Amino acid sequence: MRPLIAMSYGKELVYTRTFLGIMIVMLIVYFVKWVKRKDFAPGVKNLKADNWEGDRPFNIWLAISIIFLVLLFIMPDSDGHAGFISDRLCFLFYLFFTIWVISLKHSRRVMIIASSLVIFISLCTAHLYMKRVKNHSQIACDIEQxxxxxxxxxxxxxxxxxxxxxxxxxxxxxxxxxxxxxxxxxxxxxxxxxxxxxxxxxxxxxxxxxxxxxxxxxxxxxxxxxxxxxxxxxxxxxxxxxxxxxxxxxxxxxxxxxxxxxxxxxxxxxxxxxx
Known part of the structure; x- marks a missing residue:
């Protein structure tokens, strides 16, 4: 989750791990329901399954995220620690991976809970960033002076x-x-x-x-x-x-x-x- 951390590794780690946990739980819940829909015998009518018609878990967003994940392991990493290449590829992987997860058909309950938690995480990190940016802004003004x-x-x-x-x-x-x-x-x-x-x-x-x-x-x-x-x-x-x-x-x-x-x-x- 390092590419998702912008300023403070220690303070932001809890939020990025929570975000990753939300994505994993959403995937687990989705695939459990997806497998159950596939388990009905031929000819048996499943009314709930009709609501999921057209749902394709293996779509273009997953393909793009896999491409960036593969590139992450084969592209050079410049200086070996900050990583001009690897961090950016990893960030793009997380971006398209997140788009893929939320593009899947989840129940309304799952979406409400996940959205609420993600909004809370965003507000917490935004508050942290505002405090840091205020300090950085003062330093920039001092340098300009x-x-x-x-x-x-x-x-x-x-x-x-x-x-x-x-x-x-x-x-x-x-x-x-x-x-x-x-x-x-x-x-x-x-x-x-x-x-x-x-x-x-x-x-x-x-x-x-x-x-x-x-x-x-x-x-x-x-x-x-x-x-x-x-x-x-x-x-x-x-x-x-x-x-x-x-x-x-x-x-x-x-x-x-x-x-x-x-x-x-x-x-x-x-x-x-x-x-």
């Missing part, structure tokens, strides 16, 4: 201390109001998307005298064969819940030789290249 200290068309290296993957791309809000080169774009590095880095034109991007790949915890796109170009600004997204890794602490101590703090708020910091 920090962009006022960055000159247009500058090169910015983002660094997120957060371990939560959802915060990894918030640095893009720096470019809401002005053009800048932000050295973070996971789409262009995977090969799964039409957007790609132009490696031939990328300069040898450095942090003062610090080159890429010196620190294992931080990296950026560069081309050592081209002209050297210093990074103008470093954006750091704060995390008050966990202590930074020793590697990140060492990295910050090293860059302070070449960069100075020029802006700071509750969500992030901006370091600018010393003149």
């Amino acid at each position: 920090l962009s006022g200290s960055i000159k247009e068309n500058s090169i910015v290296l983002p660094l997120s201390i957060h371990k939560n993957w959802m915060y990894g791309h918030l640095s893009n809000y720096l470019g809401v109001d002005k053009a800048m080169i932000i050295l973070e774009n996971y789409e262009s590095s995977t090969g799964y998307f039409p957007l790609n880095w132009n490696h031939k034109s990328i300069p040898n991007v450095t942090l003062g005298d610090i080159s890429a790949n010196v620190f294992p915890c931080i990296n950026w796109v560069t081309n050592v064969e081209n002209e050297t170009k210093a990074i103008d600004y470093i954006f750091i997204l704060k995390d008050f819940e966990t202590e930074p890794e020793p590697c990140i602490t060492q990295f910050l101590d090293s860059v302070k030789v070449y960069y100075r703090l020029i802006d700071n708020n509750q969500s992030g910091m901006i370091y600018g290249l010393k003149e």
Whole structure:
């Protein structure tokens, strides 16, 4: 059920498991009745069975969900944990699997009970999402505010201390109001998307005298064969819940030789290249 969890694995797991349980119970109830309808002897009139005429459990929705389930096990999984491919295929499997389950002819009682439970689950998860989105919205506004200290068309290296993957791309809000080169774009590095880095034109991007790949915890796109170009600004997204890794602490101590703090708020910091 991992693809159905949007934000918090621990808090949402109970809801996704309940949803899966509802689907399984609906299938069990349906097939029990379906088998009973098939058990009547030839020539015996079954009035209840007439109401189920035309019902086909093995329909196009089941076929589509099976196709996505098969693709889930044969397609590559990119980085092996977040999964650009597998999570999306699994989500599509659950989507068409759910459509198949609800397209079957269930009794009114089963539909009322299942619908009520699903609506309750949706309201609970929506409440959870609203709380998280409100917090994320404030962080995005803080980041946009920090962009006022960055000159247009500058090169910015983002660094997120957060371990939560959802915060990894918030640095893009720096470019809401002005053009800048932000050295973070996971789409262009995977090969799964039409957007790609132009490696031939990328300069040898450095942090003062610090080159890429010196620190294992931080990296950026560069081309050592081209002209050297210093990074103008470093954006750091704060995390008050966990202590930074020793590697990140060492990295910050090293860059302070070449960069100075020029802006700071509750969500992030901006370091600018010393003149």
